[in-house]
Amino acid sequence: MNPPLTMGETLRVVEDPTIRRHEIANRLTNVERRLLTYLSRHQTLITCVGNIGAGKSSLVKLLAYSTGMNALFELPDDGFEDHIAQNPSLFPLLATAKHSAKRTLGRYYGAINTFIDVQARESRDSAAWASAKQQLEHSALDIQHAYLDLRKMQLQAMPHLQASTCIDGSPLADRFAFCEVLHRDMDEPYLTTDALHVIDARLDAEFRPLVRPGLLVVLKAPVDTLLRNIGDRQRSEESAGDAALPEGLVRLVKALNPRYDAFVAHLRSTGWYTGPVLEIDVSQIDFVSNVRHLIAVYEGIERLLVPAEFRG
Numbered sequence: 005m006n007p008p009l010t011m012g013e014t015l016r017v018v019e020d021p022t023i024r025r026h027e028i029a030n031r032l033t034n035v036e037r038r039l040l041t042y043l044s045r046h047q048t049l050i051t052c053v054g055n056i057g058a059g060k061s062s063l064v065k066l067l068a069y070s071t072g073m074n075a076l077f078e079l080p081d082d083g084f085e086d087h088i089a090q091n092p093s094l095f096p097l098l099a100t101a102k103h104s105a106k107r108t109l110g111r112y113y114g115a116i117n118t119f120i121d122v123q124a125r126e127s128r129d130s131a132a133w134a135s136a137k138q139q140l141e142h143s144a145l146d147i148q149h150a151y152l153d154l155r156k157m158q159l160q161a162m163p164h165l166q167a168s169t170c171i172d173g174s175p176l177a178d179r180f181a182f183c184e185v186l187h188r189d190m191d192e193p194y195l196t197t198d199a200l201h202v203i204d205a206r207l208d209a210e211f212r213p214l215v216r217p218g219l220l221v222v223l224k225a226p227v228d229t230l231l232r233n234i235g236d237r238q239r240s241e242e243s244a245g246d247a248a249l250p251e252g253l254v255r256l257v258k259a260l261n262p263r264y265d266a267f268v269a270h271l272r273s274t275g276w277y278t279g280p281v282l283e284i285d286v287s288q289i290d291f292v293s294n295v296r297h298l299i300a301v302y303e304g305i306e307r308l309l310v311p312a313e314f315r316g
Contacts, residue, residue, distance in 0.1 A: 043168035053177040054223030057233035074169040108150040115143035116252030280308040
């Protein structure tokens, strides 16, 4: 048995090549059983973050249905419904917030693509350019508000749920990955300095008192893997109407990857999160279709979260 890691360490998931075929069922079900037992008795929040297309919602869904956790997702797509044990009264509230975020996301992507089109044919001092830029700035702030509203509702609900909960996404990832990209890394800032101040004020006032994760799972991948995953899932708000992905979405995915590389260090330096981190390179660890890889993910979660004495 591996020794437990200390608080605040990062563990990178690596496949165990010694698992023989006849051992897979026992190895998988044993770690699922131990996680189910621990997480049902010790209310814990596991937060999954990562770039668009990294597989956050897929991992949350697998965790929920194999370990008995509640699962809260950020988009209302078929197959990614919230899973809340014995508390159906929350469904309408969370569904309304998610549908609002999805509509706002569609308008935001539309504003990005309109601005890119205007950039290609209008000078920077034209009225059309200024109008498109203003609409983009409004849309960029609107989508941050929509997601903050949803994240807040989810975190407020978590302490009242039975057992443990895993969540797809985080307000901290929204702020320190997405917002940083939109403000600093685009050819023109999509989020203004004033907008960042508004978002920071909301985080400080509304989110510092809320529950923090017991474990942060960070999913990473090269850009080509992410873009392939996004294309494969065919979400309507991520489509340009043909086989190609919208240019604005592609730009965003490319810019986000370096931000996620620095994400954990930033959280630790600011004190927003000092707990354990599980890092998964989804181009190497295919937990969706490779059982050995799924075992490695679950055993990594167990090593970081479950005390050695509880594991026996």
